Amino acid sequence: MIEANTPLLRLLRTYWPLVMLSLGLLIIVAIVDSSGDVILAQTLIEGLVRIVIVAALYLFIGNSGIISFGHIGFVMIGAYATAWQTCCPYTREMFMPGLPVYLLNNSHHFVLAIFLGGLLAAVVALISGYAIMRLSGIAASIGTFALMMVFYSIYLRWSTWTSGASSVIGLPTTTTPWVGYAYAVVAIVGAFLYSRSKWGLALRSSRDDEVAAKAAGVNVFGQRLLAFVVSAFFCGMAGGLFGHFLGMLTVDSFGLGMTFITLSMLVLGGMQSLTGAVVGVVVLSFLIDILRRLENGMVSGLNLPTSSAEVFVGIVIILILMFRQSGITGNQEVYWPFKGDVSASSAMKRQS
């Protein structure tokens, strides 16, 4: 047993969840990447993109206590904003003739494009959040849901910029497993640092008790807005990654389906912990992958009907909400496994 009393160990202990989550993902990526299984690699990349989204959802939902149904709108905004900068230089004018001249004639590097996509999502979140973050509880949730529907409808009809109901095809598929991993780690670090900051703490206090938070001088509206904007930024980047993973974009993929699968992952893992966000994505992605294979007749004689995976996810969420509302992780972070902290070891006992 190691006592955590040297500065280095103390630092390690503080950032222990980060270390463990990045290492865990690293191992998964390395194994899948070397296995050569193409379908599994697809599941992996999609899972990594979803980790970015769910970590961003945790950043907002976990700390504020407000369930948001609107964040997939920001994923969509980021996805299209990235496509405007990188997609198909020769056919861009055909898909999106309404783009300004600069965007029609210039392409940005993938990393810059994704960053700018996140930035646009953050700006939209700042403007829309300025109205919605004044609401609390269920009213705020419904507000974010309405927001998602507004974005969805606008992008569906805005055919000169988004190709409307048809697809934008020909994005370079630059989101490899390792690129996905890099962004997943960036999102995890971002969400972790935010939660540890005094803003994260202030927001969590409003989650527990809004009256008392205000009485202690916490600007609840401002803190919520900050978290909303930061998480929208990560969601926007995830959108860019998603486009460069599929190589094409349709407005339809950013609707209720993606909203509920990502929320399910967060709920499954544990809404109030970052570890929960990551674990939820990994577990659910893995289960869905297996079910998809069963749907496609991997085991002969056992052909599950199409969309069994969706039904299964629904059942899992009902079970979690009935029997373990704090998710797989029980809303705890990865604990420090060594001696020296009472609360960590008691958390460990509760887990086992």
Add this chain to the structure above:
Amino acid sequence: MLLSVENITVHYSRLPALRNVSVEVDEGEIVCIVGPNGAGKSTTLLSISGVLNPTSGEIIFDGQKINGMNPETVARAGISQVPEGRHVFTTLNVEENLRIGTTIRNDRAEIEKDFKRVLETFPVLAERRKQSAGKLSGGEQQMLVIGRALLTNPRIMTIDEPSLGLAPNLVDRVYETLTELRRDRGLTLLIVEQSSERALKSADRLYVLRSGEMQLEGNTADLQDGEKVRQAYFGFEEGTPQEGGVTF
């Protein structure tokens, strides 16, 4: 005068809850507002802290008009509020709960000093520093909320019914702590209390509020026999027959 509430009238929609109420608190004083249920005591505090907006009258804090400000701004101006019913942040641990009090401050070195001082004042909180606040007992939670309010570095602390739901010996302990805070730091306190006995024991001055109107105001030293307070509190002379035999 540090805080003066001047002739405020407060309505809950159209229903008047306070009529022309005035309260004054001087630097370093302990002032109690007492009165029966529904008298308007909490309404008075909520108006001061910016949760309610008076329909007429003014609230002046340190020469500045504060009615109409929102609760966060009032807290930042130096009026810390301990709301009724022990509002701890249940999923945060004790230390995090206390830290919330410091989010409005930027003087790092002073914050650490105050933080140590609060832990010295409330040793039980120091012991349970890493425990979740939801697991504390009622008395400990009340200490935690007071500690958090102290860490905002207030010029005046307003407390709504610190004795609510606490065992009598814990109530003694809370009031002991409050009077010590006044003695050691010169903290100014405005306390809402149901029990006038308690108020007579601990406060310098006392206001009696009933049915939204101020009935009596005075130094506790002059009111020690309790007769005047009793009349103001219940609104009838002693000896008047009353149903149910209310004991005081």
